[in-house]
Structure formats: C-alpha cells, structure tokens
Amino acid sequence: MKNTGIAKSTALILLLVVIVAVVGVVIYMSLTQPTPAQTKTSPTTPSPTTTLPTTGAATTPAGKTAIAVVYDIGGRGDLSFNDMAYLGGNRAAREFGLELKEVQSTTEADYLPNLRTLAREGKYLVIIAVGFLMTDAITQVADEFPNQLFAIIDGYVEKPNVLSVLFKEHEGSALVGALAAMVARYYNYSAVGIVLGMEIPVLYKFEAGYYWGVRYGEKIYNEKTGVNASPLRIIYTYTGAFNDPARGKTATQAQLGMGAGVVYNVAGATGLGIFEAVEEYCKSQGKTQGPPFAIGVDADQDWIKPGFIIASMMKRVDVGVYEAVRRALDYYAGKISTYGGVLELGLKEGGVGVSTLDDLDTFLKIAIQAGRKDINRDEIYAKVKAMRDSLPSWIWDAVKNLEDQLKNNPEAVQVYGLTFADIASRVPYSSESIQYVRSTLKVG
Amino acid sequence: MSASVKLEYVSYIGNVLLALITGLAIGAIIISWGGYDPISAYRGLFETSLNIADPYYLAMTLSYATPLMLTAATFAISARAGVFNIGAEGQVFMGALGAVVVASLKLPDQLYLPMALLLGILMGALWGLIAGLFKVLRNVNEVVVTIMLNWIAYWIVEYARIYVYYDRYRPEKTISMPRSGVLPVLVPGSELSASFIIALIVTIIIYLVLWRTRLGYSIRVVGIGLKTAKYAGINPGLTMLYVFIIGGMISGLAGALEICGRPPTYAITTGASNIAGLGFAGISVSLLGLNHPIFIIPASIIIGALNAGSRGMQIRAGVPLEMVKAVQGLIVIALAVPGFTYMLRKWRIRKALRGETGD
Incomplete structure (x- = not known):
C-alpha cells in the first residue's frame, strides 16, 4: 500500500526530528547556566x-x-x-x-x-x-x-x-564633551569630533551640549595645568544615516586624520563604524587601547570595543x-x-549620565543572565578599567564636578559668553539656533 | 478528484495530525524542561489565536496568515513545475518597495492603492523574471539564483529606505502610505484588513490557473518531466519563465499588501524587519499544504495561528520569546514533514517514470 509507505517515512522523519530536538535541547541546557527565567x-x-x-x-x-x-x-x-x-x-x-x-x-x-x-x-x-x-x-x-x-x-x-x-541629552552631552576636551588635551591632540546620523533637529541638542562641554573642559584643563594651548578644533560630520556603519567609519577616519583625539557617536548603528575606525586606527599604531577614543551614546557602549571607548552618554x-x-x-x-x-x-532626575564601571558590570551581568554567551565579562571589565585608570583621576573628578554644577547652578560658568542655562533654554533647537551656538563656540 | 487521490489526502491529513501531536508533545517536554507549565503555555497559544470566542485573536491569526498564503502560493506554483523557487523573500521586499515608491508620489487620492499594488506586482514580477531567465537561458540552479537575489533585494530596499524614501521627520522608517491608499480594516480594532480577502482570491485564482487553464496544464506536465513536456508539444523553458513571473507577481503583491494593509505604520520600518521572513515562512506553509493552493489556505491559517499565539504564550504563560520560537519552530518542522515526504515520494515516482521514458 502506498499510503502506509508515506506513513512509514513520515514516522521515520518525525523520529529524526525528535532525536535532533532532544539532542538540541540537551546541548542547549548544558550550555545555559541554571537561570530559571521565572525567578x-x-x-x-x-x-x-x-x-x-x-x-x-x-x-x-x-x-x-x-x-x-x-x-x-x-x-x-x-x-x-x-x-x-x-x-x-x-x-x-x-x-x-x-x-x-x-x-x-x-x-x-x-x-x-x-x-x-x-x-x-x-x-x-x-x-x-x-x-x-x-x-x-x-x-x-x-x-x-x-x-x-x-x-x-x-x-x-x-x-x-x-x-x-x-x-x-544636552546635559549628558555636555559632560562627555568636557571629558573629550580634557582627554584630547591630556594626550596632546588638536581636535575633538562628533559624528552624527541624519541632520534632524533632535540631534541639535546633542551637538549644542557637546560643544559647550568641550569649551568648558578646555577651560578647566587650562586652569588645572596652567598651560594655555590654542583652543581645540571641533569637527562635526552628519553622515546622513543612522544605519550605515560604513559611513560612520569613513567620517571617523577623516576626523582622526584631522587630529581628533576623541569622537562622539551620535549616530545610532552608524556609530558602530566609529568604534571600528578608532580601534583600527589605534591598532595600526600598535596600541591595544586608545587614544584616540570614541564616546558611546544612548546605552553604556563601553563593552563594544573595550579599551577604545572612553565612556558613554547614557540615557537611563x-x-x-x-x-x-x-x-x-x-x-x-x-x-x-x-x-x-x-x-x-535630566541629570537631576538621574535620567542621563556618563557611564561608570559599575554600570558596565551591571550590564554585563544581566546580559549574560539574558543568555548572551559571547560575552567575556572579566576580560571586558579588566580592559575598560585599565583604560579608565590610565587617565589622571582629576579628569574624572572634573566631570563629576561639572555634573554637580549643571544640576545645581547651570548659570554659574560661562564659556565664550554662554552659560549652560543658555544652551538648555534653546531646546528644542532649530537650524538657526544651532547655527548661533556653533558660531559662538567656534565650531568647525 | 478520483477516489484514490481522495484517499491519499485523507491519509495525508492523518499524517499531519500525527505530526502535530508529535510536535506539541516535544514542545511540551521542552517547555517543562525550561521550568514553565506546558498546559498553560498551550492554552495561551490557543486562546490568543484560534479562539472562537474572541474575534480579535481570530482576526490577528488571519492577518498573519495573509502574506504567508501568497508567498506559499509562489512556492507552490513553482514546485508544480518542478522548480524549487525560494525567491519569494526577495520578491516580497521588491513588492513592498514598489508600494513605498507609490506612497512617495503626489497622486490623486483614489490612485494610491491601485498604483501601489500594481507597482508592487510589477517589481515582484521583475525579480521573478530575473531568476527565471537565469534558470531558462543558462540553466543556473534556481536555488542559488533566488537566494542571491533575495539578498540583493534586501540591500536595495535597505538603501532605498535609508537614503531615498525615508520619512523626513521619522528617519527610522520610509514614507508611509497615505490614509487614502490604505486598505480598510475588516474587524475594528484588529490588524485584519481587506488584504486577507485579496490574498484569498489570488490563491483561488492560482488554483484555477493550475487546474483549469492550458498554462496550468503545461506547468504540471513540465513538473512531471521535461521530455514528457516536449513530447506533449509544450515549451518547458517558456512555461518555467511563466512560473517565475507569476510567482514573482504573487509575492510582490504580498509585499505591497503588507504596506497597504497592515496597521499601524504602513511603511517599511527599521531593517525592513516588518517584511522580513515572510517568503521563507511561505515555504513551510506550502509544504504543509502539499503545494496545493486550496490546502495552502488552511495551512497558512495554522502557521498564522502560531504567530498570533506566541503572544499568549508570552503574556499568559510567561514563556520567554526565545523558547516560544524554539517550540514553534519544532511544531512547524514536524508539520512540514508529511508534506515533504509526500513531495519527495512524488518526485521519486516521476523520476522512475522518466527513467522508463529514457529521460
């Protein structure tokens, strides 16, 4: 009977499926650490x-x-x-x-x-x-x-x-801007950069905050060290896409070529190209960690290229x-x-901030809990810690200090005639207001 | 339908039930292994899919079945001609892109919908035609060509989404179909739109083409063997080309319908994720439906129910999506087994037949 023929081969293949499934499950279970998802x-x-x-x-x-x-x-x-x-x-x-x-x-x-x-x-x-x-x-x-x-x-x-x-985001961007400026000056770079996605008004507040932060960081660096170097050049590039790592990479390579010591990622997935460019640049010079560095955005991205991302502007x-x-x-x-x-x-509510080592550790833990097996927690943590420790601690303290200032008294510090309150009051930004901020803070 | 064919179908349905039970049983073992309750997981699955008492979930099931029905028909009509065409995925992409192109134009209101469907169908047909020409003129294996064309289509769509047809205010998606070009929702408050009816009609038309037209006869004869076809005075190359073009049209339509008929965005979204995977899912639907347009309809509803029910498994039984997908993948594989053996057996018989005629 032909029908029993079908039934037989069906049963056979089903048996095969069962065996494959069981083997698969056993392998899966043996790989997964006992993490009952219910609890x-x-x-x-x-x-x-x-x-x-x-x-x-x-x-x-x-x-x-x-x-x-x-x-x-x-x-x-x-x-x-x-x-x-x-x-x-x-x-x-x-x-x-x-x-x-x-x-x-x-x-x-x-x-x-x-x-x-x-x-x-x-x-x-x-x-x-x-x-x-x-x-x-x-x-x-x-x-x-x-x-x-x-x-x-x-x-x-x-x-x-x-x-x-x-x-x-302008508050968090100001903090990483200050960090970028101090890092660039510390390693004797002449410029800092920011690579953005499409030119849409939402991104202007990242720009404005970052520029202000850079000028503030410079000022602090001069005060701390007594060296009055010429102001950093600030380079910005709109790649035109949030989803194109290749463009992010080219834009970053250009900025590094112009002497940028730090490049801030405000470009979504395009930013992965920024990290890659920075890593390649360093490795081509035989370095296993920056400078130059990238700065992450949105989440704590420090783990993506450990040792090459100095910190991230986190949205909490x-x-x-x-x-x-x-x-x-x-x-x-x-x-x-x-x-x-x-x-x-904002900063006051703990809604934005600069990533810390503790943040990194928390994320690595929960990602591993959620089933990421490709992540080596200890190795990443050690690399990021070594990178952070290579900077003098007063730089990190200065960033913390700026955070307190922005929280409590954003009118206090003026750079190039602008206080942070001036930056914040212009949100939401239009193309005119960002032009004003760019020219006042001598960007470009 | 002869008595022996009927008997074969009855035995097939028996086999599918056996496969379903096997799939559910293994799934249950995996679920309880993971520390969850298989009974409540399956209850969640059925309550949010084939739940007669709640039209919302039935509608959701049908809405998920809609594109699968069409991509399955693409596979089915090709399989009937003995061609293993897995290009539906790329044709869906091109069809969706066609609809988005129309959405970006300034047109009179009533033109959006017909133009979007038309351009979607044309772009899908073009994508099928390319694969068909490779197969017919150069005898390049259709699996290889269609897989490669799928990727080319994906990157064309991604490029168009990011650089050409992006929404100026929300660049994470393309321009949306204007409201006047959107298909009406059939059950208020659900995702089920008139695209389901269109898909149903098209699938039935494909059935009629296959069994009631000269072209359909040619397709089925070519499926038996090239020599047989030539002997019967049929041009196998031309017939295969038709199969690729018709297949492309159907899947192109599926893509355009996803843009015109799926709330809420009516656009291609980040990574084209809202139109990805439909073509491949159609293959298992077609296998489950014995590559027969009429059987594809219930088959697509079964797979659509699994899609819809993944919500219930997550929300009502707390099973994480990864496990839901693993269990559902198992059920789908188990379900496709009888159809696959059926198809293999048919091909073996044909090969034997060809052997006799010296093919």
Whole structure:
C-alpha cells in the first residue's frame, strides 16, 4: 500500500526530528547556566536616584496588579535600551509589589498586536513601550484603550493616557564633551569630533551640549595645568544615516586624520563604524587601547570595543521606566490629576549620565543572565578599567564636578559668553539656533 | 478528484495530525524542561489565536496568515513545475518597495492603492523574471539564483529606505502610505484588513490557473518531466519563465499588501524587519499544504495561528520569546514533514517514470 509507505517515512522523519530536538535541547541546557527565567534574580541596581518612599501595593487600583514592558526587536540581552528597561521594570515591580510582565517582539509587525493583547488583559497598571520605534503602535492603542495608561521611552506621543519619557541629552552631552576636551588635551591632540546620523533637529541638542562641554573642559584643563594651548578644533560630520556603519567609519577616519583625539557617536548603528575606525586606527599604531577614543551614546557602549571607548552618554531607560510606573501609581492614588504628557529626565532626575564601571558590570551581568554567551565579562571589565585608570583621576573628578554644577547652578560658568542655562533654554533647537551656538563656540 | 487521490489526502491529513501531536508533545517536554507549565503555555497559544470566542485573536491569526498564503502560493506554483523557487523573500521586499515608491508620489487620492499594488506586482514580477531567465537561458540552479537575489533585494530596499524614501521627520522608517491608499480594516480594532480577502482570491485564482487553464496544464506536465513536456508539444523553458513571473507577481503583491494593509505604520520600518521572513515562512506553509493552493489556505491559517499565539504564550504563560520560537519552530518542522515526504515520494515516482521514458 502506498499510503502506509508515506506513513512509514513520515514516522521515520518525525523520529529524526525528535532525536535532533532532544539532542538540541540537551546541548542547549548544558550550555545555559541554571537561570530559571521565572525567578530572575534582580541584579544590584546601579541607580544613583534617591529612593522614594515605597507607595506599596495598597494604593494600586483594583485588578491592576502588574506592569508590562514591551521590548523592541533588539530584545533582551542587547546591553542597551531593552536591558535597561528590564532593570527599571524589575526595580519598580519589586518596590511597589507588582508583577512584571515582559513581552518581546519578533518583528516590528508584532508591536501593535503585543500592545493590544496586553491592553485587552486589563490588569496592567501601565504598559511601557521601549523605544521610539513603537510610536505609531502606541498612538493607535492609546486611542483604542482610553482607560489604559501607557508610556513610551524616548519617543513622543501626544495622548492624554500616554506618558512620553524623554531625556535631556544636552546635559549628558555636555559632560562627555568636557571629558573629550580634557582627554584630547591630556594626550596632546588638536581636535575633538562628533559624528552624527541624519541632520534632524533632535540631534541639535546633542551637538549644542557637546560643544559647550568641550569649551568648558578646555577651560578647566587650562586652569588645572596652567598651560594655555590654542583652543581645540571641533569637527562635526552628519553622515546622513543612522544605519550605515560604513559611513560612520569613513567620517571617523577623516576626523582622526584631522587630529581628533576623541569622537562622539551620535549616530545610532552608524556609530558602530566609529568604534571600528578608532580601534583600527589605534591598532595600526600598535596600541591595544586608545587614544584616540570614541564616546558611546544612548546605552553604556563601553563593552563594544573595550579599551577604545572612553565612556558613554547614557540615557537611563531604567530610570524612565521606574518613573513611569511611579507616575501611574500617583495618578491612581489621586496625587496627580493628569497622567499624560512629557516627562523629561535630566541629570537631576538621574535620567542621563556618563557611564561608570559599575554600570558596565551591571550590564554585563544581566546580559549574560539574558543568555548572551559571547560575552567575556572579566576580560571586558579588566580592559575598560585599565583604560579608565590610565587617565589622571582629576579628569574624572572634573566631570563629576561639572555634573554637580549643571544640576545645581547651570548659570554659574560661562564659556565664550554662554552659560549652560543658555544652551538648555534653546531646546528644542532649530537650524538657526544651532547655527548661533556653533558660531559662538567656534565650531568647525 | 478520483477516489484514490481522495484517499491519499485523507491519509495525508492523518499524517499531519500525527505530526502535530508529535510536535506539541516535544514542545511540551521542552517547555517543562525550561521550568514553565506546558498546559498553560498551550492554552495561551490557543486562546490568543484560534479562539472562537474572541474575534480579535481570530482576526490577528488571519492577518498573519495573509502574506504567508501568497508567498506559499509562489512556492507552490513553482514546485508544480518542478522548480524549487525560494525567491519569494526577495520578491516580497521588491513588492513592498514598489508600494513605498507609490506612497512617495503626489497622486490623486483614489490612485494610491491601485498604483501601489500594481507597482508592487510589477517589481515582484521583475525579480521573478530575473531568476527565471537565469534558470531558462543558462540553466543556473534556481536555488542559488533566488537566494542571491533575495539578498540583493534586501540591500536595495535597505538603501532605498535609508537614503531615498525615508520619512523626513521619522528617519527610522520610509514614507508611509497615505490614509487614502490604505486598505480598510475588516474587524475594528484588529490588524485584519481587506488584504486577507485579496490574498484569498489570488490563491483561488492560482488554483484555477493550475487546474483549469492550458498554462496550468503545461506547468504540471513540465513538473512531471521535461521530455514528457516536449513530447506533449509544450515549451518547458517558456512555461518555467511563466512560473517565475507569476510567482514573482504573487509575492510582490504580498509585499505591497503588507504596506497597504497592515496597521499601524504602513511603511517599511527599521531593517525592513516588518517584511522580513515572510517568503521563507511561505515555504513551510506550502509544504504543509502539499503545494496545493486550496490546502495552502488552511495551512497558512495554522502557521498564522502560531504567530498570533506566541503572544499568549508570552503574556499568559510567561514563556520567554526565545523558547516560544524554539517550540514553534519544532511544531512547524514536524508539520512540514508529511508534506515533504509526500513531495519527495512524488518526485521519486516521476523520476522512475522518466527513467522508463529514457529521460
């Protein structure tokens, strides 16, 4: 009978599938360290933010016992936005006695179904979308579920039930600008650079903050060392793309050729080319670590090319997620009358900052927990530590000092006739206002 | 349909059920191995996919089935001609790009939709034609050519997305289809748009072409053997070229429909991630559906249900996506096994037949 023939070979192949699957699972399980995902141990949070009085589960509205975090397609283990969002969600869940529900997306076509499914469950106090890629999806569900609270990290959606968590990137950029200037001067370079993605107004505040920081760093360096060198040249390049490492690399090579000692990445994935260019440049001179250095952006990128990225301007997504949950609780408790709007997080709120060794360690830990097996934690940590230690500690202290100043008294210091308050007051930047800042701070 | 063919289909359905049970069982072992509850995981899977009580999840399932139905039809019509065409992936990309090109133009409102679908179909057909010409004129293996064309299409789309058709205000995506060019949503508040109906009609048309037209007859005869075809007065080269072109048209349409018919963005997004993988998923759908356009319809709904249900497994049962994907991959492989053996057996019989005729 031919039919039994099919059945037989089907059964045979199925058996093969079973064997392959079992072997695969055994290998997978033996590779994975025992990390039962259900009981994710919460790593120590590096957060410097002040711990606020725990609101407690008592004030959560009836039935709303959980928070949901929807990751973008990068997923967990990205050592970036998604891992930070997990950190923040985990902390909020622990402190407020809520359940944390994590949802990953396979493709961008999953964002809307994921958000809708969560909203339909009705038990989530707030649903948090990680990253601006979910802007359209959040806009749509926010209309469909007017009684559900949402938050979007690093994106802007104008709906009464959506909290848009944004970051004061100009503040963080000023800090890394100061660091860049001092590092460049310390190693006798004549210029610092910044490589950007597409020329869109959102990037102007990175530019403005960075330029101001560079001029401030120079000033401090002169005061500290008594050497009055000629001012650093500041080079900026718009690559025209956020997704093209090759262009980032060429732009960086050009800047290094013009004498840049530090190059700041404000270009998304294009920035991977910046790191590569810096590493290659150093290696061609027989160095195993910078100078020259790159500066990372958004997340702690120091691990990507350890020894060649002096620090990163971090957007603290964890703080954003935590604050969104807190705000939702306050709203339900009647402490605030409106939930939606923009929550801008700066230095004061711990929303932006310069990466530290502790941050690095936290990220490496949770990335390994999330299943990244390609990461050698000890080696990366040692390299980054050696790099940081090669700078005199007063430079790091000066950056810290600037941070305190920007937090408490941004009008205090003037460079080239501009205080940091002047820089901050121009947000959101237009092409005219960035032109003004560029020419005043002698950029280009 | 003769009695023996009917019997074969019945036995096939039995085999698929056996495969499904095997897949679910292994999946359950893996889930419980990972420390999760397989019962609640599978309940989550079904509750958020083929849940009769909740039209939203049914709609979601159908919306995921829509592009798969078309890319499966591409594979199926080629397989019927004995061609292993895995170029649907690249043709989807080109079709989506065609729709985006139309979205970027200034047109009268009512022209957006027809023009987008038309250009999508044309660009998909072009991509199929290139592969077909290589196969027919130079006898280059179609697997190699289509794989390479898939990558070329991907990078063309990426280039166009980043440098040409990007949204000025949101450069992470391309220009979106204007609202007037968007297909209506069938179930309010769901992702299911009229593109499902279009896909259904096209799939049925492909069935009619295969079994009710002279071209379809030629395709099936070419599938039996080139000598046989020549003996019957059929030009195998031309027939294969038609297969590639029609296949490209269908997948190009699938790409254009993803742009015109999937809320909320109606554009190609970062890394083309919203249109990636549809072509390859179509292959398993086609195998599951015995490369038969009518069987492809339920097959695409089964795979669509797995896609939709991955949410339930994550949200209701707390199974992480990596494990969801592993389990679902297993189920899909298990499901494709009977169809694959069926196809192999058919090819063996044909080979034997060809042997007899001295092919």
